[in-house]
Amino acid sequence: MVRKLALKCLVQLENRNSQISPVIDDVIRNNRLSEVDQRLLTEIVYGTIRWRGHLDWIIQQFTKPSFQFDLQMSSILRIGVYQLLYLDRVPNHAAINETVKLANQKGQKSKNFVNAILRAIQRSTDSLITPTLEVDPISHISLKLSYPKWLVKKWIGQFSLKWALEFCHASNQTAPLSVRANTLRIDRHELAMSLRKDGNEVVESHISPEGLLLTKTKPIRSLKEFQAGLFQVQDEAAQLVAHLLAPQEKSKIVDLCASPGGKTTHLAQLVGNVTNIVAVDLSKNKTERIQENCQRLGITNIDTQVANAKTDQIEALAAADLILIDAPCSGTGTLRRHPDIRWKRTAKQILNLANLQFEILLKVAIQIKSGAVIVYSTCSTEVEENQEVITRFLEACPRFSIEPARDYLPFLPTNAITSDGYLQVFPHTHGVDGTFAVRLRKID
Numbered sequence: 001m002v003r004k005l006a007l008k009c010l011v012q013l014e015n016r017n018s019q020i021s022p023v024i025d026d027v028i029r030n031n032r033l034s035e036v037d038q039r040l041l042t043e044i045v046y047g048t049i050r051w052r053g054h055l056d057w058i059i060q061q062f063t064k065p066s067f068q069f070d071l072q073m074s075s076i077l078r079i080g081v082y083q084l085l086y087l088d089r090v091p092n093h094a095a096i097n098e099t100v101k102l103a104n105q106k107g108q109k110s111k112n113f114v115n116a117i118l119r120a121i122q123r124s125t126d127s128l129i130t131p132t133l134e135v136d137p138i139s140h141i142s143l144k145l146s147y148p149k150w151l152v153k154k155w156i157g158q159f160s161l162k163w164a165l166e167f168c169h170a171s172n173q174t175a176p177l178s179v180r181a182n183t184l185r186i187d188r189h190e191l192a193m194s195l196r197k198d199g200n201e202v203v204e205s206h207i208s209p210e211g212l213l214l215t216k217t218k219p220i221r222s223l224k225e226f227q228a229g230l231f232q233v234q235d236e237a238a239q240l241v242a243h244l245l246a247p248q249e250k251s252k253i254v255d256l257c258a259s260p261g262g263k264t265t266h267l268a269q270l271v272g273n274v275t276n277i278v279a280v281d282l283s284k285n286k287t288e289r290i291q292e293n294c295q296r297l298g299i300t301n302i303d304t305q306v307a308n309a310k311t312d313q314i315e316a317l318a319a320a321d322l323i324l325i326d327a328p329c330s331g332t333g334t335l336r337r338h339p340d341i342r343w344k345r346t347a348k349q350i351l352n353l354a355n356l357q358f359e360i361l362l363k364v365a366i367q368i369k370s371g372a373v374i375v376y377s378t379c380s381t382e383v384e385e386n387q388e389v390i391t392r393f394l395e396a397c398p399r400f401s402i403e404p405a406r407d408y409l410p411f412l413p414t415n416a417i418t419s420d421g422y423l424q425v426f427p428h429t430h431g432v433d434g435t436f437a438v439r440l441r442k443i444d
């Protein structure tokens, strides 16, 4: 049953627009799975997608180059090999037998084929040799750590071989569940105690003042602390962005690109739920998600507005003191949580996103008053979407200057702030999602 559902998820996830977490949540909601089975399903789907490149390479070593698999068959083989290589608690014979059953519908010939391939792989994976790091670093990282070659090549060129290797390793780890205490209702110490009392394992974040890491927990929606709005799920690094904006009680704040409201609700917390905040996103569906989060967290000072930040004149901007642009981006900083991103992104998409980010900044820049501050942030690691967007923007709009992030985030380790004053952290350096943010002030 679990493998059959995993196969269903994987086939569905081939659609470029579907995302792992909602697809799995849907399957869990529509099937009565025990907690153990929910975990197994999640692990097989995430793991098979994360390791897809590596699994395909192994499968290729055991099949003739002329073989063409349909989506169903390649997904069945990937699920089988993933279990053999990565799921220690599933005995090999069970992994093979259960996977062979998935090929039932395809007939006896297909079942024999899956059985033969998996048994051959089980016998001889140890003997497979990938190109070495010294001779062919791009192929080595791509095949061993399961990333597309174009991204590995890009990262080596953009950063360094050492960076790419460490980043790829770290981005293959499962990220801990990170939450932000809703300080309007509870401080993080009390929240940690309450969660521990209920049997969860919790550690305090070293990066974010309100952050907790739930290293072992029950399904999040079942926690009474979640239902009571005592916390918001949010990566530790994402929790730094509202601090970089440094809102004061009387600041007029506009949050563009705000849905689902992780940062908007954090800003509301920091101003004690009093100052009015305008939160903008592209559609009613999107702004409703912000409202849902506000309702659960007991936040009442947010007005939502549907608008396009790239093209629309947004009235609230003229008087705003602080503006957050948490831009749509490639999300390569979040590969731990969204392993499918590596297979879905293209170089062209990254360039299109960089243009969109630049245009949003320009459109906002002309609508705001002197003295106003923009914080621009992404969860991308790509230079095109981060440093290059800001360089282009500062050339186009010389009235803006960078206010060093260190002045607003004094509690961060030195290597979290670049010499240009940007906040920039990565999974391999700080154990958080890759995040970039910069504070820009419009001067006279």
Ligand SMILES: C[S@@+](CC[C@H](N)C(=O)[O-])C[C@H]1O[C@@H](n2cnc3c(N)ncnc32)[C@H](O)[C@@H]1O
Residues within 6 Å of the ligand: 256, 257, 258, 259, 260, 261, 262, 263, 264, 280, 281, 282, 286, 307, 308, 309, 310, 311, 326, 327, 328, 329, 360
């Ligand atoms: C990175 S997400 C924002 C996450 C959010 N700030 C949070 O912390 O929960 C980017 C958001 O930008 C929105 N977006 C994309 N293009 C936009 C545009 N032209 N104008 C306004 N919002 C846009 C997307 O709908 C998406 O919700």
